[in-house]
Amino acid sequence: MIETPAPAAARADAWTLAADAPLRARNSFGVDATAPWLLELHDGRALPQALALPQLRDRPLLVIGGGSNLLLAGDPPGAVLSLAARGVAVLSDDGDHAVVRAEAGMSWHDLVMWTLRQDLAGLENLALIPGTVGAAPIQNIGAYGCEAGERIAAVEAWDRQAGAPCRLAAAGCGFGYRDSVFKRQPDRWIVTAVEFVLPRRAQLRLDYAGIGEELAAMGIAAPGARDVAEAVIRIRRRKLPDPAAVGNAGSFFKNPLVPAAQALALQAEHPRLPVFPTGDEALRKLSAAWLIEACGWKGHRDGDAGVSAAHALVLVNHGRASGAQLLALARRIAASVQARFGIAIEPEPKLIGADWQDG
Ligand SMILES: Cc1cc2nc3c(=O)[nH]c(=O)nc-3n(C[C@H](O)[C@H](O)[C@H](O)COP(=O)(O)OP(=O)(O)OC[C@H]3O[C@@H](n4cnc5c(N)ncnc54)[C@H](O)[C@@H]3O)c2cc1C
Numbered sequence: 002m003i004e005t006p007a008p009a010a011a012r013a014d015a016w017t018l019a020a021d022a023p024l025r026a027r028n029s030f031g032v033d034a035t036a037p038w039l040l041e042l043h044d045g046r047a048l049p050q051a052l053a054l055p056q057l058r059d060r061p062l063l064v065i066g067g068g069s070n071l072l073l074a075g076d077p078p079g080a081v082l083s084l085a086a087r088g089v090a091v092l093s094d095d096g097d098h099a100v101v102r103a104e105a106g107m108s109w110h111d112l113v114m115w116t117l118r119q120d121l122a123g124l125e126n127l128a129l130i131p132g133t134v135g136a137a138p139i140q141n142i143g144a145y146g147c148e149a150g151e152r153i154a155a156v157e158a159w160d161r162q163a164g165a166p167c168r169l170a171a172a173g174c175g176f177g178y179r180d181s182v183f184k185r186q187p188d189r190w191i192v193t194a195v196e197f198v199l200p201r202r203a204q205l206r207l208d209y210a211g212i213g214e215e216l217a218a219m220g221i222a223a224p225g226a227r228d229v230a231e232a233v234i235r236i237r238r239r240k241l242p243d244p245a246a247v248g249n250a251g252s253f254f255k256n257p258l259v260p261a262a263q264a265l266a267l268q269a270e271h272p273r274l275p276v277f278p279t280g281d282e283a284l285r286k287l288s289a290a291w292l293i294e295a296c297g298w299k300g301h302r303d304g305d306a307g308v309s310a311a312h313a314l315v316l317v318n319h320g321r322a323s324g325a326q327l328l329a330l331a332r333r334i335a336a337s338v339q340a341r342f343g344i345a346i347e348p349e350p351k352l353i354g355a356d357w358q359d360g
Contacts, residue, residue, distance in 0.1 A: 015047035016040055018056060024081070028068035029131060030316075031248035032324040034353070036063075036081040045086045045104065045193050048159055056080055062161075063353060064191055066105070066133030070140065070250055072331075074324040075354020084135055084193065089115055092196065100154055101197045105135025109142070113230065122203030122226035123152045126212075128233045131244065131251070135192040139183045140349065141176045145233055146209035150176030156183070157194040166193070178279070178286070179255055179349055187351070205229055211236055242309055248318030249309065253331060254289040254346045261285050267342060271295070289338075289346050290314040296337045306330045324354065332360040 022039035025031060038056040042048060051057065061079035065071070087107040092100040099121055103112050109132050113124045126147040136142075141150040153171050160167045175182035183190045203226040207213045215232035216224050224232075242249050256277070259267075264276045264285035275288040293299070293313040300310035305322035306329070309315035316327055335346050348357055 015044040016042045016051050018054070020056075022081070024065075024068070024073060024077075027065060027083075028071050028073055029244035029248060029250055030072060030318050030322075030324065030327060031244070032073050032318060032322065032327065034073035034076050034324065036077055038080040039083065040080060041083045041085055043085045045084065048191070048193065049164075051082070052159075052161075057082070062188070064135070066136040067108070067131055069131035069244065070136065070350045071353060072250065072324055072327060072348070072350045073353045074328045077353050082191070084133075084191075086193075087111075091119065096201065098198050098200050101199055102157075102194055103134045103197070104194045105133060105192050107134045108132075109134055109137055116197070116199055117227045117230055120201060121199040122201070122205075123197070123199040124149075125203070125226040125230040126206055126209070126233055128230040129237045134195050138174060138176075138181055138192060138195060140179045141181050143179070144237075145212060146206045148176065148178075150174065150181070152197045152199060153195060154198040155196040156192055157196070158183070159191040159193060160189060161191065162189050178258070203229075240312060242311065242315060242317060248322075249315050250350045252289075252314040252349055253316040254293065254314055254335070255349045256286045256289045257292075257344050257346050258284050258286055259344065267344075287344065292338045292342055292344060292346065293334055296334070296341055298334050298337070301330075303330050308334070328352065328355055328360075335360075 019039045022036045024034040024036055040051055040057060042051055057080045063077045063081045065081050065083050084105040086104040089103040089107055089112060092102050101116060110129050112134050113128045116124050126145040127142065127149060130142050130144060137149045138153060138156050141148050155171060156169045156174055158167055158169065183192060205224060212229060212232050215236055216228060219232060221228050258279060261283055264287060268274050268276050275291055277286040279286050290313045298308045299313040301308045304326065305319040306326040307317050307319055309317050316331060318327060331348060338344055338346050
């Protein structure tokens, strides 16, 4: 007799489901919130069965990774899903490039270091970004002149609209500056794995935000990809507050994209304002950090909600600030930038329990 394997959902270890689950340890701001239901999925094959559970079915669903790009201004209204599978493998390798597949629950930084240990380049500038692989395509994470979308070959996801798994090639992911099709349709996609195409021979990008100087300080004249990652790690450790020490979500505001004419007019008035090209002649990117610092917010503190003294873009939780208090501070900052420069700045993290436009 042929034995039929039990469906994954029937296995006791496929998931854990908890009611009224605290989320404080699951968001890098360290604010209090409670999930009515929290499902931790250990076996990705059981996703369809997990989504059919009465606690998840027909309810709003928040997929949570490391919680490093979230502001919980209130409790999530429905269930919270955390994907725990962390597998990683080389799918193919032609000697010039390898295709690497990593599951959504893997730590992003662990993936970067894993690829470097396989002598694969391409992700070195993105070392030490907190969070998971599954979240990387959502806002197309970027740092030090690189974006994850440049290295992504395909994204594997569950399409909640179709009720089926799918695989989107990079061209279908709509990657832009801190943007993607997954971010634009947040209730549709659950990213289950990401495939990367990575070169064996590194084409290093060293000309961004002090990488060259850091390598020189490290005494490295002919760097490889691992050296670049090490330089990026050192710079980031110096510049960005560690969420384990003080709650934060990295850069809280996106750099605003504005018409080129408006950028040039502002720069004529404020010659120190940093203005960056965007690849689109009609648009320029302004430094949100500069605009916020010019309005006097750097180091500001409202109780336990504050702005980092080291980096004007980073909102910090000095202790017991609530998500609502951090949001109120963010709104005051944005209003002052709007009033002084006529520029709308918007948050980068996903807001839960509030709508930015309602402020
Ligand atoms: C100190 C610090 C530094 C940072 N530096 C950078 C930086 O340099 N560049 C940068 O781009 N970002 C940076 N960030 C932001 C953050 O690290 C990234 O956005 C990261 O990708 C978030 O990953 P996460 O797993 O924590 O996602 P979460 O915060 O858990 O979720 C973020 C969003 O993605 C969605 N999501 C998460 N996983 C999935 C999934 N599997 N399927 C579908 N949706 C999903 C969530 O619903 C939510 O909308 C920084 C944050 C911190 C705290």
